[in-house]
Amino acid sequence: MILARQMFSLTRLSIRRLAGTRFMIANLLLAALPVVLTLVIVVALRIQQPDPPSIEMARVEAAHYFQFILRTLYLHFVVFFIAIISGFAISRQDLEERTLHFILLQPIPRWAMVAARFVGYLGLSIALVLTSLWLSYLILIGGRFGLGGLIQDLFGTGGRLGGLLLESLVLVMALIAYGAIGMAGGSAFKTLVFAPLLWVWDGLLPFLPQALKELSLTHYFQSLLPERLIEQGRLLELLGEPAATTQSLFAIALVSVTAIILALAVFQTRECIYNEDAA
Amino acid sequence: MTDNGAPTLPTVRMNGVSRWYGEVLGINKISVDIQPGITGLVGPNGSGKSTLMNLICGLIRPGQGHLLVLGQDPWNNPALHRQIGYCPQGDRFYENFSGLQFVRAMLEMHGHGVDWAARAAAEALARVGMVEAANRRLRGYSKGMRQRIKIALALAHQPALLVLDEPFDGLDPIGRREMIQLFAEYGQEGRTVLVASHILHEIEQMTERILVMSNGYVLAEGGIREVRDQMRRHPFRVLLRCDQPRRLAALLLAEPDVLGAEIEDERTMTLVTNDPDSFYLRLNQMVVDEGIDLDLVTLADENVSSIFKYLAGKEHH
Numbered sequence: 001m002i003l004a005r006q007m008f009s010l011t012r013l014s015i016r017r018l019a020g021t022r023f024m025i026a027n028l029l030l031a032a033l034p035v036v037l038t039l040v041i042v043v044a045l046r047i048q049q050p051d052p053p054s055i056e057m058a059r060v061e062a063a064h065y066f067q068f069i070l071r072t073l074y075l076h077f078v079v080f081f082i083a084i085i086s087g088f089a090i091s092r093q094d095l096e097e098r099t100l101h102f103i104l105l106q107p108i109p110r111w112a113m114v115a116a117r118f119v120g121y122l123g124l125s126i127a128l129v130l131t132s133l134w135l136s137y138l139i140l141i142g143g144r145f146g147l148g149g150l151i152q153d154l155f156g157t158g159g160r161l162g163g164l165l166l167e168s169l170v171l172v173m174a175l176i177a178y179g180a181i182g183m184a185g186g187s188a189f190k191t192l193v194f195a196p197l198l199w200v201w202d203g204l205l206p207f208l209p210q211a212l213k214e215l216s217l218t219h220y221f222q223s224l225l226p227e228r229l230i231e232q233g234r235l236l237e238l239l240g241e242p243a244a245t246t247q248s249l250f251a252i253a254l255v256s257v258t259a260i261i262l263a264l265a266v267f268q269t270r271e272c273i274y275n276e277d278a279a
Numbered sequence: 280m281t282d283n284g285a286p287t288l289p290t291v292r293m294n295g296v297s298r299w300y301g302e303v304l305g306i307n308k309i310s311v312d313i314q315p316g317i318t319g320l321v322g323p324n325g326s327g328k329s330t331l332m333n334l335i336c337g338l339i340r341p342g343q344g345h346l347l348v349l350g351q352d353p354w355n356n357p358a359l360h361r362q363i364g365y366c367p368q369g370d371r372f373y374e375n376f377s378g379l380q381f382v383r384a385m386l387e388m389h390g391h392g393v394d395w396a397a398r399a400a401a402e403a404l405a406r407v408g409m410v411e412a413a414n415r416r417l418r419g420y421s422k423g424m425r426q427r428i429k430i431a432l433a434l435a436h437q438p439a440l441l442v443l444d445e446p447f448d449g450l451d452p453i454g455r456r457e458m459i460q461l462f463a464e465y466g467q468e469g470r471t472v473l474v475a476s477h478i479l480h481e482i483e484q485m486t487e488r489i490l491v492m493s494n495g496y497v498l499a500e501g502g503i504r505e506v507r508d509q510m511r512r513h514p515f516r517v518l519l520r521c522d523q524p525r526r527l528a529a530l531l532l533a534e535p536d537v538l539g540a541e542i543e544d545e546r547t548m549t550l551v552t553n554d555p556d557s558f559y560l561r562l563n564q565m566v567v568d569e570g571i572d573l574d575l576v577t578l579a580d581e582n583v584s585s586i587f588k589y590l591a592g593k594e595h596h
Contacts, residue, residue, distance in 0.1 A: 002390035009387035016384075020375045098371040101338055106388040107360040268355070272338035273300065274369070 014120030087182020180259035187266035220248035290471035296344035305330035317466035319482035322492035364433035403435035422449030520575035
């Protein structure tokens with residue numbers, strides 16, 4: 001009970017501290033980017049086709065745009081960078097700001113410190129990314145078809161609610177995996193140098209042979225996304241044959257757990273040495 | 280000793296403890312016991328005071344040797360952190376917190392609930408005189424106010440061991456006096472207080488017990504007088520007041536352990552000796568034999584400052 005209270009306090013503190021950093025401004029801008037793009041798309045569509053010939057066709061078209069934003073902008077860019085940057089920040093922020101001793105002097109086991117801070121990061125980033133995702137969806141569908149069309153798409157013939165929830169879940173998994181990698185990277189490196197390398201590797205996915213695609217995390221996230229709207233499209237060609245759900249879940253879990261264990265192992269032995277001490 | 284006669288463990292026991300930062304020496308082969316009460320840690324910059332304190336607080340690990348704090352290994356020992364309060368030398372905080380929010384947030388991590396944390400934080404801020412500024416942002420605090428917040432945080436959970444690294448930095452004279460009083464009271468409660476400071480006469484106001492460090496070594500430890508004894512080679516200055524200072528000076532200068540004499544005025548002189556014990560014995564005999572009226576004999580510089588100056592000088596040479 002005491003440990004739970006301690007972890008809750010540290011989680012709350014971590015959220016507050018992350019929210020107060022310069023990284024948060026970068027994260028807010030990243031999260032705002034797809035929303036702005038969606039707004040531009042809706043305005044452009046309304047100008048191009050003020051009265052769509054068929055509501056159903058227009059809805060399919062809007063859904064395609066949403067899938068494009070989800071797969072390319074959210075998964076490959078927004079979530080990736082928010083997670084990597086924030087994960088890196090929770091590993092390095094106290095060391096950089098020379099406030100690590102305040103945390104290390106707390107009567108909390110170190111594994112619990114790492115866990116509480118990771119949960120804090122997740123809480124903040126999930127709120128940010130899912131708010132952005134749902135806002136993009138609301139703008140795209142609601143902005144095109146109004147409240148009635150939106151309700152119809154979510155709960156009626158569109159039946160998008162389940163798909164949207166599943167897509168949200170995949171983004172949460174991506175936040176966990178990339179956040180864990182960011183945290184492990186922050187334990188091992190002083191700068192974010194590893195982030196662009198990983199991003200380029202994930203970006204090469206469409207150009208890689210199938211066997212190599214499976215060495216990329218993006219491949220498994222893409223595989224988990226519901227693809228009923230793009231069954232045989234070019235996107236599928238680019239992404240390759242999707243992996244089975246169990247294989248995807250296993251790969252994502254393996255990477256996440258390995259990265260968290262690595263971050264834990266480093267933090268477990270971390271000493272409170274700022275540069276000036278060693279000078 | 281405990282009630283059943285068993286010897287009590289010191290609060291801190293270091294046995295051959297060394298710590299290097301790469302090729303830079305932090306401390307080397309230090310073996311000391313620190314007992315309850317106040318102990319002053321004296322030494323110039325880079326002497327290893329902060330390294331010693333970080334080791335005691337479990338923030339770093341010894342490279343060699345054994346270290347016990349309250350009978351336990353402090354490294355990676357969260358339970359022990361409940362019994363240690365640390366005021367670091369560094370001046371970094373969570374700047375967007377207020378003083379009260381900061382102390383409370385830290386105390387909440389002890390897991391005793393938010394009410395306990397709020398109460399303990401308020402009490403600690405009151406003890407260091409920070410009630411009025413408690414709700415202002417840390418980034419707007421003066422150096423002295425920030426220092427008080429660190430001290431409040433260190434003692435808010437009533438630890439058995441209080442480790443204070445340069446706690447008087449940035450405090451005005453009134454603040455220093457208040458904090459000296461606070462630490463003295465804390466030490467009198469039977470707790471252990473380890474204070475590192477450059478402001479040496481303030482250490483003297485709190486304690487007789489000091490630990491002198493230089494270049495990563497403990498050069499001397501004990502009471503101020505004991506430390507003197509450990510530094511026998513250091514010449515002592517003795518102030519004498521008598522009716523015939525010139526005659527007494529001439530007589531004393533013939534003695535082998537008297538290194539020099541200086542007449543201050545018609546009744547006062549200062550002598551330099553490297554063996555005060557035998558000097559005192561001979562002086563007593565001499566004033567009786569020669570009929571000199573001696574009304575004051577005192578060590579002119581038996582304080583931490585003189586030891587420190589001596590050490591600093593020795594280092595330069």
